Amino acid sequence: MFSHVTPENYEPQLEEKRISMETLFAEFDLPKTEIFRSEPQNYRLRAEFRLWHEGDDLFFIMFNKETKEKFKVESFPVASKLINRAMQVLLNDIRDKKVLRERLFQVDFLSTKSGELLISMLYHKPLDDEWQNQTMALRDRLNTQLGKVDIVGRARKQKVILDRDFVDEVLHVDGQALKYQQVENSFTQPNGGVNEHMLSWAKSVTQNLQGDLIELYCGNGNFSIALADNFTRVLGTEISKTSVNSAQLNIASNNKDNIKIVRISSEEFSQAMNGERTFRRLADIDLTDYNYETVLVDPPRAGLDDDSLELVSRFERIVYISCNPNTLKDNLKTLSKTHEVKNFALFDQFPFTDHIETGVYLIKKTN
Numbered sequence: 001m002f003s004h005v006t007p008e009n010y011e012p013q014l015e016e017k018r019i020s021m022e023t024l025f026a027e028f029d030l031p032k033t034e035i036f037r038s039e040p041q042n043y044r045l046r047a048e049f050r051l052w053h054e055g056d057d058l059f060f061i062m063f064n065k066e067t068k069e070k071f072k073v074e075s076f077p078v079a080s081k082l083i084n085r086a087m088q089v090l091l092n093d094i095r096d097k098k099v100l101r102e103r104l105f106q107v108d109f110l111s112t113k114s115g116e117l118l119i120s121m122l123y124h125k126p127l128d129d130e131w132q133n134q135t136m137a138l139r140d141r142l143n144t145q146l147g148k149v150d151i152v153g154r155a156r157k158q159k160v161i162l163d164r165d166f167v168d169e170v171l172h173v174d175g176q177a178l179k180y181q182q183v184e185n186s187f188t189q190p191n192g193g194v195n196e197h198m199l200s201w202a203k204s205v206t207q208n209l210q211g212d213l214i215e216l217y218c219g220n221g222n223f224s225i226a227l228a229d230n231f232t233r234v235l236g237t238e239i240s241k242t243s244v245n246s247a248q249l250n251i252a253s254n255n256k257d258n259i260k261i262v263r264i265s266s267e268e269f270s271q272a273m274n275g276e277r278t279f280r281r282l283a284d285i286d287l288t289d290y291n292y293e294t295v296l297v298d299p300p301r302a303g304l305d306d307d308s309l310e311l312v313s314r315f316e317r318i319v320y321i322s323c324n325p326n327t328l329k330d331n332l333k334t335l336s337k338t339h340e341v342k343n344f345a346l347f348d349q350f351p352f353t354d355h356i357e358t359g360v361y362l363i364k365k366t367n
């Protein structure tokens with residue numbers, strides 16, 4: 001199923017993406033596409049598998065997107081080496097342990113470049129003390145074989161954390177080591193190496209801008225922290241409580257004192273900026289005090305809603321990180337009326353899939 005995921009096939013698939021992007025965006029006056037490569041294999045830091053039980057045996061399975069048929073996954077070449085090792089060690093360990101394997105239907109792995117691993121085990125049964133005792137022993141065995149491993153158990157209305165439900169990642173950006181807490185089940189960029197390229201690219205396009213940075217969809221502060229030194233202040237906004245909590249922690253652990261993060265949706269933030277509504281969550285922040293020249297957006301696949309798009313179009317400079325070329329194209333139709341694209345980058349965050357990550361830097365037209 002994954003025989004095409006080889007170093008030899010890497011460049012041709014990337015070239016296909018470059019051509020498809022340049023065709024899709026042909027109507028815009030774009031600069032040359034900057035290309036940022038991934039490792040051809042073992043680049044994905046998170047992976048989720050269903051479990052298949054057959055008599056006394058159990059396997060990881062995935063489903064064929066076209067035929068919907070299940071297939072057995074013994075190794076997953078796009079996932080990190082640590083995840084591949086953990087897949088085997090975990091199954092071999094729990095295969096003969098009734099309490100651990102019974103009614104286990106999914107396992108999620110979250111690994112880091114820094115060598116940590118969090119395993120989430122999802123069950124169709126309540127998790128009792130016996131399960132917890134056996135899982136602690138499992139965690140200790142995995143620790144001796146795999147390094148720093150944590151396990152979280154999930155069942156209906158239940159989440160059991162043994163020690164931690166997060167990993168600590170370290171990303172290297174232009175010679176700086178940046179620390180990020182990444183919590184189970186919250187958004188993190190899946191390809192750590194390409195994420196480092198994205199952060200470095202965003203740093204380079206915003207170098208020497210000064211002023212303040214307003215950021216929509218800031219997640220755990222991935223860009224906020226990497227870009228903080230380029231700006232006087234950073235104001236990040238994000239809807240997920242878990243990600244906002246991580247962002248606050250990450251600001252402290254990276255010793256940044258010029259970043260504020262607010263838990264607010266981009267739609268609500270646009271309303272606050274337009275003076276249409278006031279929010280208690282923004283009570284400590286004087287929105288009139290910020291310099292609104294540079295904005296960074298990294299929206300989900302749906303792209304920017306109309307109000308956020310309108311808000312963003314008021315800024316002099318826009319950094320737009322996109323994981324969906326089609327919604328990016330729609331949004332660019334509006335933004336290119338007022339802004340010119342200065343940089344256009346393809347980040348190969350998802351090799352051997354149809355997904356394409358893009359970075360666009362725009363500045364306001366002078367007329």
Ligand SMILES: C[S@@+](CC[C@H](N)C(=O)[O-])C[C@H]1O[C@@H](n2cnc3c(N)ncnc32)[C@H](O)[C@@H]1O
Nearest residue numbers: 187217218219222238239240265266298299300
């Ligand atoms: C593609 S992720 C980017 C996160 C972050 N910039 C990063 O690099 O890790 C999109 C983020 O938008 C958040 N989000 C989704 N819908 C939102 C909304 N309506 N308003 C604000 N944030 C939203 C998600 O929780 C997620 O953290």
